[in-house]
Amino acid sequence: MVELGIALVAGLFYGLAIGIIPAAGATTGLVALYGVIPYFLDYPMAGVVFLMAVVAASTTADSFTSILLGIPGSNSSAATIVDGFPLARKGQASYAISAAITTSTVNGLIWGILVFLFLPYYGQVLLSLGVPELWAFTVLSLLTVGFVSTSNRVRSLFAIAAGLIVGAIGVDPNTNAERFTLGWMYLEDGIQLMPVVAGLFAIPELISGFKLTPAGRVNAKENQQQVLQGMKDSWRYRWDSLRGGAIGAVVGLLPGLGGAISDWISYASTVAAHPTEKFGNGNIKGVIGPEGSNNAQKATSMITTVLFAIPGAPFAAVLLGLFMYLNFEMGSPDLLNNIEFFRSMALGFLVATVLVAIVSYLFIPTISRISQVPYQYYFPILIVLIVWSCLQYTGGWEDIVMLLIFSVLGIAMKHFQFSRPAFLIAFILSERVENMTIQITSLYSVADLLVRPVFLALIGIFIGLLFLNYKLKLKIDYS
Amino acid sequence: MKQLFTALVLALGIASTANADYTLVVPQKPGAGTSVWAQIVATELEKHLGEKIVIKHIPGARDIPGFNEFHNNLQQDDKTVMVSHGGNGVSFLEEKVDYNYAEYDSIGLMNLNIIAGKRKGDPMDKVRFASGSGMTPEALAMTMLICGPDKTVDQYIACFKEHVTWVNGMSGGERRLAFKRGELNGTRENPAAYKKHVESDSNAEVWFHHGILDANKGTHSDDPNYPGYQFEALFKKRWGVEPRGDFYNAYKLAKSFRDGLQKALWVRKGNPNTEKLRQALTAMANDPESRAKIEKDVGQYQWLIGSAGNGQRDALMKLITRQALSDLVKFNKLALGLESVFKENLIK
Numbered sequence: 001m002v003e004l005g006i007a008l009v010a011g012l013f014y015g016l017a018i019g020i021i022p023a024a025g026a027t028t029g030l031v032a033l034y035g036v037i038p039y040f041l042d043y044p045m046a047g048v049v050f051l052m053a054v055v056a057a058s059t060t061a062d063s064f065t066s067i068l069l070g071i072p073g074s075n076s077s078a079a080t081i082v083d084g085f086p087l088a089r090k091g092q093a094s095y096a097i098s099a100a101i102t103t104s105t106v107n108g109l110i111w112g113i114l115v116f117l118f119l120p121y122y123g124q125v126l127l128s129l130g131v132p133e134l135w136a137f138t139v140l141s142l143l144t145v146g147f148v149s150t151s152n153r154v155r156s157l158f159a160i161a162a163g164l165i166v167g168a169i170g171v172d173p174n175t176n177a178e179r180f181t182l183g184w185m186y187l188e189d190g191i192q193l194m195p196v197v198a199g200l201f202a203i204p205e206l207i208s209g210f211k212l213t214p215a216g217r218v219n220a221k222e223n224q225q226q227v228l229q230g231m232k233d234s235w236r237y238r239w240d241s242l243r244g245g246a247i248g249a250v251v252g253l254l255p256g257l258g259g260a261i262s263d264w265i266s267y268a269s270t271v272a273a274h275p276t277e278k279f280g281n282g283n284i285k286g287v288i289g290p291e292g293s294n295n296a297q298k299a300t301s302m303i304t305t306v307l308f309a310i311p312g313a314p315f316a317a318v319l320l321g322l323f324m325y326l327n328f329e330m331g332s333p334d335l336l337n338n339i340e341f342f343r344s345m346a347l348g349f350l351v352a353t354v355l356v357a358i359v360s361y362l363f364i365p366t367i368s369r370i371s372q373v374p375y376q377y378y379f380p381i382l383i384v385l386i387v388w389s390c391l392q393y394t395g396g397w398e399d400i401v402m403l404l405i406f407s408v409l410g411i412a413m414k415h416f417q418f419s420r421p422a423f424l425i426a427f428i429l430s431e432r433v434e435n436m437t438i439q440i441t442s443l444y445s446v447a448d449l450l451v452r453p454v455f456l457a458l459i460g461i462f463i464g465l466l467f468l469n470y471k472l473k474l475k476i477d478y479s
Numbered sequence: 480m481k482q483l484f485t486a487l488v489l490a491l492g493i494a495s496t497a498n499a500d501y502t503l504v505v506p507q508k509p510g511a512g513t514s515v516w517a518q519i520v521a522t523e524l525e526k527h528l529g530e531k532i533v534i535k536h537i538p539g540a541r542d543i544p545g546f547n548e549f550h551n552n553l554q555q556d557d558k559t560v561m562v563s564h565g566g567n568g569v570s571f572l573e574e575k576v577d578y579n580y581a582e583y584d585s586i587g588l589m590n591l592n593i594i595a596g597k598r599k600g601d602p603m604d605k606v607r608f609a610s611g612s613g614m615t616p617e618a619l620a621m622t623m624l625i626c627g628p629d630k631t632v633d634q635y636i637a638c639f640k641e642h643v644t645w646v647n648g649m650s651g652g653e654r655r656l657a658f659k660r661g662e663l664n665g666t667r668e669n670p671a672a673y674k675k676h677v678e679s680d681s682n683a684e685v686w687f688h689h690g691i692l693d694a695n696k697g698t699h700s701d702d703p704n705y706p707g708y709q710f711e712a713l714f715k716k717r718w719g720v721e722p723r724g725d726f727y728n729a730y731k732l733a734k735s736f737r738d739g740l741q742k743a744l745w746v747r748k749g750n751p752n753t754e755k756l757r758q759a760l761t762a763m764a765n766d767p768e769s770r771a772k773i774e775k776d777v778g779q780y781q782w783l784i785g786s787a788g789n790g791q792r793d794a795l796m797k798l799i800t801r802q803a804l805s806d807l808v809k810f811n812k813l814a815l816g817l818e819s820v821f822k823e824n825l826i827k
Contacts, residue, residue, distance in 0.1 A: 031509045034534065038522050127660050171540050173648040177818040178540070185547065188540030308659070309675055310652035317510030324515060324776065325522070331675050396537065396548075435648030442646045443607060443662055 004347065007046035011053025012352050016359065018054065019061025022202055022382055024389040025074025026058045026298065026315040028194075030322060037325050044326040045344040051322055052348025055315065056108060057356040059298050063100035063291060064360075068093055068370045069382070070209070071202035075193055075260035076294040078201050079267035079421065082148075083279060083286025085205070090282055093368040094223045098230025099284055100291040101360045106234070107245035107292030108353040111299040114249075116346035120336050122303045126253065132449055134254055135436040136458035141251075141261055142429045143462065146469035147268035148421035155418045163423040166191060167430025173438060186398040190431065193260060195390045195399050199406025200424060202386050204414045209375030223365035233284050240270050240289045248293030252300030252312050261428050262297045263290040264421055272468060299349065306330055306345075500530035501558045501756075503744075506545025506567065508538040512651075512669070513564040516742055516776050520562075523769035528759040541612050542566055543576050550578040554747035560586060560756065561745040565593075566613030568736035572799070573615075573808055573819040580740070581796060584753050585788025587760045588743035590692055591780050592702045593617070593734075595667045596658070596677035597686035606643045608665040609654040610815065613737050615807070616689060617667050618645065618815060619730035620710045624687065627718050632806045635726045636814045645815060658683070669741070670704060670778030687713050691780075692739040694794035699734070704778065729806035732798055739795050742777065743788065757785040801826050 018029030030051070040047030062073025063080055070085035072078040080100060087096035115122075145163075149156030169180040170190035181187035234241055244266035251262035270289025271279050279286045301312030309331030311317035320330055329335055370378075390399050413420050440449075449455055505517045514536060521532040537545030542564065549561040561583070570576055595617055597603055606621055608614075618639065626638035639645075649657065655676050658666040665686060668676055677683045690699030690709040701709045714722045722730075744760070746753055763769045764782040774780075783791050804825060811819035 034509075034518055126656070130660050130662055131657060175816050175818050176541065185539060185544045189538055189544065304652070304656070308655065310655050311510065314508075314510070317508075319510075321510050321515040321518060325519065327775075329675065329775070331679070435650075438648035439646055439653075439657075442644055443657075 003043045003046040004049050004344070007040075007043070007050035008053050008348060008351060008355070011050040011348060012057045012355050012359070015054040015057025015059075015352065016061045016356060019058040019073055020064050021385045021389060022065050022069065022071045022073065022198070024058075024385070025062055025076060026055045027318055028074075028389055029054050029058050030315055030318040033322060034325075037322050040326060044328070045340060047326045048323070048328070048341060048344035049348035051319060052345050053352035055298055055319070056112075056295075056349045056352040059295050060101060060104040060108065060353065060356045061360065062294070063097060063104060064367060067096045067100060067287070068368065070205035071382070071386075072197055074294075075197050076263050076297065077291075078197055078260070078424070079263040079290035080287055081201060081205075082267065082421070083281070083283045086280070086282035087284065087287070088368075092226060092282070093370075094226035094364050095230045095233075096284065096287050097364050097368065098227040098361070099234045100230075100287050101357055101364070102231045102234035103241045103244070103288050103291040104295045105353055105357040106241060107248070108295035108299065109350060110242075111245060111249050111296040112346070112350045112353060115299045115302055116342060116349065119303065119306060119342060123307050126304065126307070129254075129454065130452070131436065131439045131443055132452050132455040133458060135440045136455050136462065137250070137254060138429060138432050138436050140458060140462050140465065141265055142425065142433055143465050143469070144265045144268035145419075145422040145425045146465075147271045148264060148425065149419045152417060155416070156422055159413065159418040159420070159423040160426045163426025164430045166196075166423075167427040168434065170431070173431075173435055186396070191402055191427075192390075192399060193428065195402035196406050196427060197260065197424065198386050198390055199403050199408075200410040200413070200420045202382075203403070203407035204410040206375065206379060206382060207411060208414070209379070220365060223368065227361060227364050230284075234288055237285050237288045240273065240285050241292050243269055243273070244289045245292035245296040248296035249300045251293070252297035253303060254312075261425065262293040264425050266290040266293040267421075272465075295353070302345070306335070501528065501532040501560060501752075502535050502553075502556070503532060503560050503562050504535050504537060504545055504549050504553055505562045506537055506539065506542035506564075509534075509536055511538075512672075513542075513562060513742065516773070517562045519772055519776055520744075520763075523763050523766070523772060524759055526769070527762040527766070528756070541570055541574070543570055543574065547577040549745075550582075554583070557746075557750050557752050559746070563740060563743045563745065564613075565591070565737040565741040568740040568795075569613040569615055569733060572733065572736055572804065572822075572825070573811055573817075575820055575822075580745070580792050582748065583745040584748050584750065585783075585785065585792055586744035586746060586753065586756045587764070587782055587784040588739075588788045588791060589741055589777060589780050589782055590791065591669060591738055591741035591777060592688050592691055592704075593667055593738060594670060594673040594677070594688045594702075594705060594708075595620070595665060595686040596673065596683050597666075598658075598661060598664045599682050599684045601664045603665065603686065604642060606665050607646065607663045608643060609646045609649040609657065609663055611649070611651070611654065614667065615811060615815065616730060616734035616737050617665075618643070619726070619733060619807075619810065620687060620689065621665070622814075623722055623726065623730065624710070624714060624717065628714075628720050628722065629724065630726065632726050632729075632809055636810060639810075639814045647816075670702075670780070671774075671776055674778075689734045689738055692735050694735065694739055694791045694798075697731070697735070697794070697798055699731075725802055725806050726810075728800070728803040729810060732800075732803040733807055735795055735798055739791055760784050799825050 018024050062077040065073035066077045066080040067084035067088050070081050084096045145160050169187050171188055172179045178188050247266045248262040267290040270285055301316045304310045304312045305316040311320050390403050503517050503521050505514050507514045525532050537548050546567050553559045622635050622639045625642045657663045685705055685708045687710045688702050688705050688708050692699055761784050805821055808819045808821045811817040
């Protein structure tokens with residue numbers, strides 16, 4: 001029992017640190033643990049608790065960086081920047097972080113409980129969704145670009161087209177022939193997500209940070225009031241929070257979509273749900289909407305991972321390997337009967353979710369002061385951490401070149417007001433939409449599709465969304 | 480408890496890559512099949528090598544860039560070891576790659592098998608199968624099983640197009656789910672993954688396997704884990720004759736390079752650490768605890784260490800003939816739609 005407690009606390013603080021490091025996140029944090037996991041062989045359940053605590057804590061803590069610095073704490077918290085950072089600039093950092101932490105915690109708990117309590121029973125639900133439903137959901141996700149575009153239609157379309165083209169760099173899935181690589185072999189695997197997110201969102205904000213005057217000082221009492229107000233508002237706008245959580249949960253269930261998209265879809269749905277309001281200038285709903293999605297996505301990603309040994313997201317692929325090293329074979333009947341394993345998973349995820357919230361609430365007033373410190377004092381540290389995060393996958397100089405290229409692109413897009421979120425969503429979904437389209441056309445005829453009610457319902461929503469976007473002309477003040 | 484504390488200290492910030500002595504270059508992202516295998520081998524090998532091993536992931540299209548990088552730059556480092564897999568073997572035969580097995584020394588390799596599964600009771604006359612890296616042998620085998628003996632390569636290609644829906648653009652996870660849902664009626668896995676993903680599915684059964692390679696004889700024998708399901712045996716049972724001809728030779732070439740080099744460790748020729756690594760690998764392969772961990776990942780298959788690994792490689796090279804290679808390339812291009820190239824330099 002003692003070792004479980006120690007593992008929990010260690011996972012909590014390690015996850016907290018990983019969450020706060022710019023552009024890092026659960027996947028990066030877990031990759032760095034391969035050298036450590038053998039030490040848990042004598043205490044495998046402590047290992048499970050530790051790993052789940054890392055996932056839960058890093059997913060909640062990534063809001064700090066997004067809100068305070070305007071740079072994503074992880075791939076899956078970029079959308080929080082859009083309204084979170086302007087709030088911090090207005091001296092309301094504690095308010096925004098408190099709302100984000102509360103939303104993350106509530107959704108982490110709701111979806112964590114739903115997942116871990118009924119984990120063995122989700123198999124049939126998952127198997128009832130086929131390629132057509134996944135295709136429809138992917139295309140539906142792509143349509144969310146319409147809700148995160150800027151008011152300039154031409155520039156937005158250009159950003160979407162550019163994202164789709166950059167996402168298509170790599171190999172043609174039909175022929176395995178290289179495509180748009182300019183003969184550079186590195187590009188045949190496509191462009192890695194991390195340098196794109198960091199380049200588009202982190203570096204431009206760091207550069208802009210030099211021009212910004214530090215946010216005004218906020219006294220201790222005001223800070224406490226902000227924390228309380230953040231908690232209250234996350235209850236007040238609970239439907240935005242729960243909608244974001246539900247979207248994240250669905251994305252987590254569908255292998256291949258990944259968390260980097262769920263927060264943007266949730267953000268877009270929040271914008272669509274409040275057509276008369278302005279977003280991008282510090283609307284708290286723009287923080288609450290996307291913040292619950294990544295916690296829910298992490299929880300539901302565990303379903304395919306545990307039941308079928310099929311990772312629901314990149315972090316789950318790494319987790320699968322770490323679990324295997326601890327002699328837990330995902331997808332095996334033995335594991336599904338291992339109550340102690342499920343208890344440890346639930347303990348690690350749920351308790352860490354609560355504890356990281358408590359720790360965060362305690363430190364919000366202190367950490368929020370970062371927004372009062374001029375950027376030049378911590379600029380070099382942030383650059384080092386961003387570069388480190390980008391190097392965790394291939395470790396090659398090419399990733400740094402990509403970071404530089406997308407930093408320049410990000411700065412230019414920000415300056416000329418081309419929508420960076422629209423570019424990112426199109427980039428992430430480009431390959432996915434193409435692959436799913438190949439799959440659906442290979443396996444299904446039109447007649448097959450017409451007898452699938454979920455598919456038809458999704459197509460109905462798809463058409464409704466197109467209409468809504470055309471009719472309401474929803475736009476955000478963020479590029 | 481002391482170990483646990485050590486783990487926690489490490490976890491809280493000490494980078495595991497610091498002070499590494501050896502590097503295993505893996506051509507995949509963390510979490511992928513060979514990455515997981517390499518991680519387990521690295522951890523077990525460390526115990527017998529007495530030095531720290533780190534993994535360097537160099538992922539890329541069809542896992543080629545990592546191996547190319549080893550060939551062009553990294554092999555000069557005496558403490559860098561390349562980890563390759565069966566897909567690299569198939570790419571070596573039919574794609575433009577820089578790496579060349581003939582130029583390295585084998586530390587050791589695992590001689591594995593790939594098992595194909597199908598939906599229970601399905602006659603498999605109309606196949607729905609996902610494409611993927613290194614899956615050419617499955618395509619060739621199913622074509623022969625469906626279309627029968629004594630056809631020209633062009634006739635087999637036409638038959639494949641008529642009977643097989645070869646689904647591109649599916650990841651491994653998507654393929655497994657699509658098979659469980661019945662959208663695909665065929666799939667394939669390495670033995671350990673087969674147990675996990677197919678054998679545990681009550682609606683699935685063994686379709687065929689490729690057999691265990693004896694590279695010196697250039698033949699395959701039945702896999703004791705799945706007796707009676709070797710391709711050659713099933714073909715004879717269905718069509719009454721042994722498989723033969725150009726198309727079969729192309730199939731044998733592809734499966735030998737894929738399965739005979741399924742998981743392999745390489746260093747440059749003349750590397751002064753070669754013997755030390757081989758000794759450590761031998762000790763690891765004989766250590767029941769280490770062996771059990773690796774077998775859990777890939778199944779119970781034989782390690783060929785040191786000169787035995789080089790022997791396997793050399794025997795495989797001798798299997799390459801002009802006809803077999805050109806037929807393989809032709810099938811890839813015309814049946815699977817891939818951009819394969821015929822490599823004259825591979826013909827001895």
